[in-house]
Amino acid sequence: MTAARTVRGRGAGRPTLEEVAARAGVGRGTVSRVINGSPRVSDRTRAAVEAAVAELGYVPNRAARALAANRTDAIALVVPETETRFFAEPYFSEVVRGVGQALAETEMQLLLTLVGSDRERRRLAQYLTGHRVDGVLLVGVHADDPLPELLEQLDMPVVISGPRSEDEPLASVDSDNFAGARAAVAHLVARGRRSIATITGPLDVYGARRRLDGYRAALAEAGLPAAPHLISPADFTEEGGRGAMADLLGRAPEVDAVFAASDVMASGARQVLRERGRRVPEDVSLVGFDDSAIARHMEPPLTSVRQPIEEMGRAMTELLLAQIAAGEPSRPRLVLPTELVVRSST
Amino acid sequence: MTAARTVRGRGAGRPTLEEVAARAGVGRGTVSRVINGSPRVSDRTRAAVEAAVAELGYVPNRAARALAANRTDAIALVVPETETRFFAEPYFSEVVRGVGQALAETEMQLLLTLVGSDRERRRLAQYLTGHRVDGVLLVGVHADDPLPELLEQLDMPVVISGPRSEDEPLASVDSDNFAGARAAVAHLVARGRRSIATITGPLDVYGARRRLDGYRAALAEAGLPAAPHLISPADFTEEGGRGAMADLLGRAPEVDAVFAASDVMASGARQVLRERGRRVPEDVSLVGFDDSAIARHMEPPLTSVRQPIEEMGRAMTELLLAQIAAGEPSRPRLVLPTELVVRSST
DNA sequence: ATCACGACTGGGAGCGCTCCCACCCCGGGG
DNA sequence: CCCCGGGGTGGGAGCGCTCCCAGTCGTGAT
Structure with missing residues (x-):
């Protein structure tokens, strides 16, 4: 523990490009070229520089690099804290994990x-306007959120999870909600169910x-009617699921299967079914969506998408990195497949 | 120069300190003083500068500031991805939320x-050595993780969640595991249980x-024996909980209550109890720890700490910010209270 | 031998801020 | 009336990098 280090404070004493250059007996420019993998350096020089870097334990100063090169080597993951659906388990941690994986190979930070209040939203806007990141990953935005518009104006690279509409102008990655739901319902049909109801999410949400x-x-493929009284909209919450299920039971007592557009709503529905003495899966089959921890731990374990x-x-991040590398926003739209996980609730 | 700006693409055109100064008719130093809230500025000047800032929509360039001031205004939340316990629901999202709250008032990023592989761990070490953050929040580290040692050597501000031992040298924030467990077991005692077993976490983990x-x-307070055959160690996993419960049932068939040191293990235990025909809570009372979503959705809902x-x-972040502000690492140790949430499993 | 032309290389000129020293100006004491 | 001391202020000197423009060399063609 050197006293000098302590006195000079944090961050002092780290070798700089200049020192590496001196040590290697070359110029600053050459060291920079080696560090950044430019091909226009002779092998001998490169070796010398690399040796100096290793000996000195040189680590480039990010701030200096950002200032000089006018890029930050950082991307932001923006999460609206109010949107509990995305912040809640398991979305958040899994998305982060995927992002982390895609970033692991790069130098990106x-x-x-988290944006909660409107005040924070404004601050974020200012933030991004200040170009403090090279790109933005936007998850769980509401249809009426002004953020995407703002980002589009700034023409900063953005990837959004879950397009807001059929003609989302921003690059997006989504799961195949349509196919997932269809597979879930087809599965119910295959199980011999005929009065298949659904509890939907808020219908201003594209995915719902x-x-x-x-x-x-x-249902159409199975030749079954999609009677309006078998469709009950809710809001992705447990309480909403309860309400919708009670509703369905009142309107369509003959219901023998329910497809809930989220596990949480399925859990609410399950409670009402139990209260009303309907057995799962004997009387009513139940399918959820998300395959969250809740699905695995429900009683009986919940079939889910x-x-x-x-x-x-991961895909969002790769798309974003590609946009940043290309230097211009592109608008690809990726849809990833879902998978039906069959458990004993059907 | 104008052309050059255009060529530079994104990020060009943002007003600089210099431009604000010119607009306000003052010098750079003065603008800087206003921005940073120095008191040595006359009211008239301050007003003029603030007006110019507003008119120009000036946002300080973070990289430049970091470079000049040798600080980054950023802290890192380091999460070992392998430690599923902390990365998993609900820890991760909730910690992040708390951190976010504490940071909302500040300019900190x-x-x-995420550190997964050892390679990433090395990269992180280099990272931190490069002083790219002002402080570190470390969650879910294992007892044998070299990271804390490293950070201590760098003498960089750190706060750790969950001390690794009774004499953790780093600043830490923890929940009151002792009191929580005691309350849970006292509750079982109060319910009239007499053969109270426990499924523990890995005993090299301090919290466990x-x-x-x-x-x-x-148990001691209730005058009950803590017989060794009522204690079964597991590893915080569902499978571990299953094994430990099976174990307990074999060794102590008279068991009428189980305190599991995590909800996930309680869930595993619950499954075994059901398989063996033991009713919860009639035959065996069950208590978990964490009060996660699993607890709420178990059948019956699980009493949990x-x-x-x-x-x-939030507390970790505040501690860290205080350390950074003080300019020197301090070593406070905070223990936050737990709360027993009683549900129908007891 | 001369010339043109790549392949490499060195280092000046910033990037936009903070730090800090010098300076200005004004009131009060000698 | 001069000097001193502070509040207020301007701006030079970097922070450590990237960019890019001049070189400096060899080399093959002439």
């Missing part, structure tokens, strides 16, 4: 930005609409 | 760093040891 579309498609969330995080 | 201590204390995780995240 991940900035985590897609799940409803999938439900309808599967798994979304490849981690992979979505 | 949050860097999220503390929970076991709490279990013992409660709630930890104030979000608050822990």
Whole structure:
């Protein structure tokens, strides 16, 4: 523990490019070229520089690099804290994990930005305007959130998880909500169910609409009617699921299967079914969506549609990095497959 | 120069300190003083500068500031990805939320760093050595993790969640595992249970040891024996909980209550109890720890010890910010209270 | 031998801030 | 009336990098 170090404070004493250059007997420019992998350096020189770097334990100063090169080597993951659906288990941790994986190979840093209040939202806007990140990953935005518009104006690279509509202008990665819902309902049909109801998410959410579309498609394919009284919209919450289930039971007592557009809502529905003496799966089959921990621990364990969330995080990041590398926003739209996980609730 | 600006693409055109100064008719130093809230500025000047800042929409360039001031205004949240216990629900999202809250009032950024492989761990070490953050929040480290040692050597501000031992040298924030466990077991005693077993976590984890201590204390206070055959160690996993429960049932068939040191293990135990025809809570009372989503959705809902995780995240951050502000590492040790959430499993 | 032309290389000129020293100006004491 | 001391202020000197423009060499062609 050197006294000098302590006195000079944190960050002092780290070798600089200049020192590496001196040590290697070359110029600053050459060291920079080696560090950044430029091909226009002779092998001999490169070796010398690399040796000096190793001996000195040189680590480039990020701030200096950012200032000089006008880039930050950082991306932001923006999470609206109010949107509990995305912040809640398991979305958040899995997305982060996927993002982390994609970033592991790069020099990029991940900035985590939670936006709660409107004040924080404004601050974020200012933030991004200040170009403190090279790109933005946006998860769980509401249809009426002004953030995407703002980002589009700034023309900063952005990837959004879950397009807000059929013609989302931003690059996006989504799971195949339509196919997932269709598979879930087809599975119920295969189990011999005939009065298949659905509890939907808020229909101003694109993904929720897609799940409803999938439900309808599967019924149509099976030649079953998609009677309006078998469709009950809720809000992705447990309480909403309870309400919707009670509703369905009142309107359609003959119901023998329910496709809930989220596990949490399925859990609410399950409670009501139990209260009303309907057995699962004997009387009513139940399918959820998300394949969360809740599904695995429900009684009986819940059949559910798994979304490849981690992979979505990875894909979003790769798309974003590609945009940043290309230097211009592109607008690809990726849809990842879902998978039906069958458990004993059906 | 104008052309050059355009060529530089994104990030060009943002007003600089210099431009604000010109606009306000003052010098750079003065603007800097206003921005940083120095008191040595006359009111008239301050007003003029603030007006110019507003008109130009000036946002300080973080990289330049970091370079000049040798600080980054960023802290890192380091999460070992392998430690599933902390990365898993609900820890991770809640900690992050708490951290976010504490940071909302400040200008600090949050860097999220997942360390999986040893290679990534080395990279992180280099990272921190490069002083790219002002401080580190370390969650879910194992007893044998070299990271804390490293950070201590760098004498960089650090706060750790969950001390690794009774004499943790680093600043730490923890929940009161001892009191939580004691309360849980006391509650079982109050319910009239007499053969109270426990499924512990890995005993090289300090928190797991503390929970076991709490279990013992409660039994001692109730004048009940803490027979060794009522203690079965596991590893915080569901499978571990299953094994430990099977074990207990073999060794102590008279068991009428189980305190599991995590909800996940309680869930495993619950499955075994069901398989063996033991009813919960009639035959065996069951208590978990964490009060996670699993607890709420178990059948019957699980009585569990709630930890104030979000608050822990907040406290950790506040401790860290204080350390950074003080310019020197301090070593406070904070223990936050737990709360027993009683449900129908007891 | 001369010339042109790549392949490499050195280092000046910033990037936008903070730090800090010098300076200005004004009131009060000698 | 001069000097001193502070509050207030301007701006030079970097912080450690990247960019890019001049070189400096060899080399093959002429």
